[in-house]
Amino acid sequence: MKIVDFVSTGSVEQASTVLKQLGAKGILMAGGTAFHFFSSEDEKTAVVPDDEQLKFISENNGFFEIGSFASISDLREFSNQGWVLDRVAEEFATQQIRNMSTLGGNISQVFPWSDFPVVLLALSAEINVLEEKESRAYEAVDFFRQQPGKFLKNGKIVKSVKIPVLEKGEGFGYKKEKRTNAAFSTLTVAVYVKLEKGSIKDIKIVSGASMGMPKRLGIIENELKGKKADTGMLKEKVKALAGQYSWKGKEGTTKEYAGCLAQTRITDAIVEAFNEAESEVE
Amino acid sequence: MKKISFTLNGEEKEFVLDSADEKLLNLLRRYGYKGTKWGCGEGACGTCTVILNGKTVYSCITYAFLAEGSEIWTIEGMGTRKNPHPIQKALVKEGAVQCGYCIPGMVLSAKAMFDKIPSPNDLEIREYMDGNLCRCTGYEKIYTALKKVAESNAEGGK
Numbered sequence: 441m442k443i444v445d446f447v448s449t450g451s452v453e454q455a456s457t458v459l460k461q462l463g464a465k466g467i468l469m470a471g472g473t474a475f476h477f478f479s480s481e482d483e484k485t486a487v488v489p490d491d492e493q494l495k496f497i498s499e500n501n502g503f504f505e506i507g508s509f510a511s512i513s514d515l516r517e518f519s520n521q522g523w524v525l526d527r528v529a530e531e532f533a534t535q536q537i538r539n540m541s542t543l544g545g546n547i548s549q550v551f552p553w554s555d556f557p558v559v560l561l562a563l564s565a566e567i568n569v570l571e572e573k574e575s576r577a578y579e580a581v582d583f584f585r586q587q588p589g590k591f592l593k594n595g596k597i598v599k600s601v602k603i604p605v606l607e608k609g610e611g612f613g614y615k616k617e618k619r620t621n622a623a624f625s626t627l628t629v630a631v632y633v634k635l636e637k638g639s640i641k642d643i644k645i646v647s648g649a650s651m652g653m654p655k656r657l658g659i660i661e662n663e664l665k666g667k668k669a670d671t672g673m674l675k676e677k678v679k680a681l682a683g684q685y686s687w688k689g690k691e692g693t694t695k696e697y698a699g700c701l702a703q704t705r706i707t708d709a710i711v712e713a714f715n716e717a718e719s720e721v722e
Numbered sequence: 723m724k725k726i727s728f729t730l731n732g733e734e735k736e737f738v739l740d741s742a743d744e745k746l747l748n749l750l751r752r753y754g755y756k757g758t759k760w761g762c763g764e765g766a767c768g769t770c771t772v773i774l775n776g777k778t779v780y781s782c783i784t785y786a787f788l789a790e791g792s793e794i795w796t797i798e799g800m801g802t803r804k805n806p807h808p809i810q811k812a813l814v815k816e817g818a819v820q821c822g823y824c825i826p827g828m829v830l831s832a833k834a835m836f837d838k839i840p841s842p843n844d845l846e847i848r849e850y851m852d853g854n855l856c857r858c859t860g861y862e863k864i865y866t867a868l869k870k871v872a873e874s875n876a877e878g879g880k
């Protein structure tokens with residue numbers, strides 16, 4: 441993408457107005473790290489809001505709210521009981537990219553390798569979008585139903601994201617497979633689990649990269665719900681069911697390899713979530 | 723073309739962009755700050771690393787206009803031949819500099835780390851330095867040098 445002009449605005453509302461005026465010629469820029477991957481034919485005017493207003497992480501009524509301009513480093517450095525995004529941020533690219541990239545930028549234009557869409561789907565996040573001067577809340581499942589970049593037009597801007605504070609009995613797991621430390625993922629798996637008396641009351645398993653765009657693994661979820669949180673049973677079920685999905689080979693690997701990798705990493709992510717849910721931390 | 727201004731190595735300066743698409747690395751080098759190196763050009767190798775508002779960024783993929791009003795440090799602001807920065811001294815002392823091409827970026831990443839965590843542990847060093855590649859040293863001597871700086875900081879910077 442070629443940036444032919446730029447406009448710095450104050451508030452996000454002003455940015456939205458400017459974007460509406462520019463129409464197809466305008467594009468919101470946060471960290472600008474994804475621009476590298478856009479077609480170099482397109483000529484655009486970058487609209488850059490004053491990011492300070494949307495650079496926050498707060499906790500209220502059982503939820504964390506994260507401003508869309510919070511960087512991946514901000515997510516990494518934040519630490520609180522029930523906060524899990526630091527574990528995802530740690531796996532994200534390199535320090536320089538974590539410093540520049542924002543959460544909003546990561547979820548507004550989804551690539552198969554994108555880390556946070558998978559995670560926000562597993563955590564049943566709520567995404568607040570500025571539309572026509574008002575905010576509208578989308579459930580993650582609706583937000584990611586199509587490429588968000590397709591409907592985030594006409595001045596629509598992601599303002600914040602809400603995720604639950606994980607409580608006792610709840611757990612989260614994230615596994616990212618990559619060829620080298622800083623490489624894009626060949627497979628991502630995010631898991632949320634809620635255990636009650638040692639049984640799986642609720643589970644959400646989402647995978648990306650090898651899967652293409654992020655996808656809930658409903659067949660495996662349904663088979664696990666209600667069962668005891670037992671690693672032996674889990675391994676057996678995942679082994680039997682992972683093959684029902686189509687896994688694409690990435691970065692020179694075969695689809696058979698991708699399938700085996702998926703089996704292992706889905707199991708690992710669920711075990712990570714079980715362990716957290718079973719831990720005694722208050 | 724549009725002008726931007728930012729504080730570079732402690733001095734307020736004005737720059738004329740050659741286009742809105744210009745990246746910070748290009749702008750710095752056009753103005754003579756050639757210690758910041760051109761490497762991969764796609765945000766992977768780290769030799770173009772500079773510190774922007776206290777955080778390291780890859781200047782090869784950072785749009786120059788995003789630097790407006792910010793504070794930037796490049797290798798030219800770190801030390802001189804006669805009076806090297808303690809990080810530079812440690813790297814030389816440990817024999818961590820071979821071809822030297824990655825070193826400006828390494829020094830800036832290390833500076834951002836020590837400014838935030840004066841005495842980082844091994845894992846923190848690996849995390850803060852994970853965006854800088856070196857093709858000569860195998861990293862061990864670089865890490866040894868940084869550990870020595872961390873130890874010296876823990877002892878009060880002796």
Ligand SMILES: Cc1cc2nc3c(=O)[nH]c(=O)nc-3n(C[C@H](O)[C@H](O)[C@H](O)COP(=O)(O)OP(=O)(O)OC[C@H]3O[C@@H](n4cnc5c(N)ncnc54)[C@H](O)[C@@H]3O)c2cc1C
Nearest residue numbers: 470471472473474533541542544545546548554555598765
């Ligand atoms: C070397 C390198 C390594 C990378 N590694 C990873 C990785 O490990 N994992 C990963 O997931 N990604 C990775 N990426 C991709 C990229 O950095 C991320 O997608 C990043 O999170 C984008 O954030 P940004 O703030 O830079 O967004 P930008 O590049 O500024 O914007 C991306 C898109 O989102 C839109 N947008 C931005 N913010 C908003 C908003 N608030 N509301 C509406 N639309 C918005 C923009 O208009 C644009 O279309 C990598 C990129 C590079 C260059």
